[in-house]
Amino acid sequence: MIHQDLPLDFGDPSDLTRLRRELRAWLAEHPLPARRPDEEPARFLHRWHRMLHSGGWVGLDVPEEYGGRGLTALHQVAVSDELGASRAPGVPRIGYLAHALLEFASHEQRVRLLPRMLAGDDVWCQGFSEPGAGSDLAGMATYARRSEDADHDRDHYTVNGQKLWTSYAQHSDYCLLLARTDRDAPTHSSITAFALPLDRAGVTVRPLKAANGDDEFCELFLDDVRIEAAERIGAEGDGWRLAMTTVNYERNALDTGHLSKYGLLLARLRRELHERAGGVPDGLVSSVGRCVVDYQVLVAHARRRTAERLAGGAAGPESSIDKLLMTRAEQRLYETALQALPGQLTDVNGAVYGEYLYSRAASVYGGTSQIQRNIIAKRLLRLPSASDTS
Structure with a gap:
């Protein structure tokens, strides 16, 4: 195991050893299921996600009040290590999204969104990249215009733009979306994050076929999409810091x-x-x-x-x-x-x-x-x- 190759003092090794043994025993009793002939890769991985969650192996470093086990990042790392060593697919790559919500979302949003994310009841994707900005995230053009209707207390945004390379958007329920909310402010301080339901009017998802035959990546088109102010994650302008938080895990x-x-x-x-x-x-x-x-x-x-x-x-x-x-x-x-x-x-x-x-x-x-x-x-x-x- 890699944790034995370069030992560092990460706390109680017996605790991690016990966790690894428990996971190995669980894997022996719950082997990776066979993929059905007509089952898309994303659907197969989602089925595996639910199996892992039922065993308590998803969200180990997420507080219990939000659906996790309240352990440390190292415990989740140990689980990922064991799954890789057992030749099984890893824990769904939602950890970086979960930690973005933990740091920036309100308590009410965490209670509502995180348990369903961890359980696989709601599948999430990440709407960051754009065709015109490439890897320059701060150069994004997708724009969320705040309502100017005083009678409604500026309670929603209207979003227009396009995202690219959005993994498995065609199978997702939510998108953690980044959009610019102030065209006059500096680029890094004018990006805001939203939890966008993908069944919202004006959202179009178009899968892209890759060289290896997979259609993991998608285009995401946003045409006059209404997003409620209550669906904003953090304050306006927090989007860049939120993105950097996801990167730390991704x-x-x-x-x-x-x-x-x-x-x-x-x-x-x-x-x-x-x-x-x-x-x-x-x-x-x-x-x-x-x-x-x-x-x-x-x-x-x-x-x-x-x-x-x-x-x-x-x-x-x-x-x-x-x-x-x-x-x-x-x-x-x-x-x-x-x-x-x-x-x-x-x-x-x-x-x-x-x-x-x-x-x-x-x-x-x-x-x-x-x-x-x-x-x-x-x-x-x-x-x-x-x-x-x-």
Whole structure:
């Protein structure tokens, strides 16, 4: 397990050991169900989500009053690690949305929204990216105009715009939507978040077919969509900080179980080299070696980020480092797997080729690698931009 590779003091190890044993026992009694021939991937994963929730494995670090178990982020990380190591799909990627609501939503909103989100009664998607802004989230054009009708106490917004790469929107009930609410204010301080029901009049969802055959990504069109002021999450202008909170969870490979899956495939590649001793090209040996280094660096960095979160650290531009490290590790690993496993093209979680195709998007989704480097240069290293030196 990865928690044994680079031990850090995260509290009571016996507590985590007990949790891992309980989950392993539960998985033995509740094996991953077979996907039905006509079942879409999103529907299958939703069925698994409900099974995990019934066992108490979703929302471990969410307070009990909002449907969780009131434990720590490390407990949820341990669950994700065990699921990855057991070759099962991870906990649904709603943790970052749940924590955004925990930090910015009102108590009434948390009580109403979070238990249903965690249980899978309401499926959520994330409406951040736009076709005209690319990875520049602050450059979004979607606009939410506040009602000027004094008789109704400015009680709603009218939203117009378009979102892109909205994962599984066609299967979702709610969208955590970001929109600009002040066209005259600075870009980072004029973004506001909303909990948008996707059955609202004026909302159109259009799936997009990817190279690997999946239709995970969607376009989302918003035409004069009415959103009530009570559906706003946080205050006007809180959207940027909310987005950075989601990033802190979305980009940590420990939260998603990716590290365990990477570790399993890497172990298989190393076994393959040993079994083919003497008949392995030097270039392939070097590629696997680089994968090992990438993996160990990613593990160390992800664990450091988890430790910072447990200590109360806030999300910040450091998450751009997480994103770059995870992108490099994932893309190199699947490129190498295609070379090392000719004719087999299957790994512990499915077709290597399909995973390879999906990995190509890692340098785009969640912010392109170029944008992440710009963030590191400007906000962490404080390097001058071209405009500063001209």
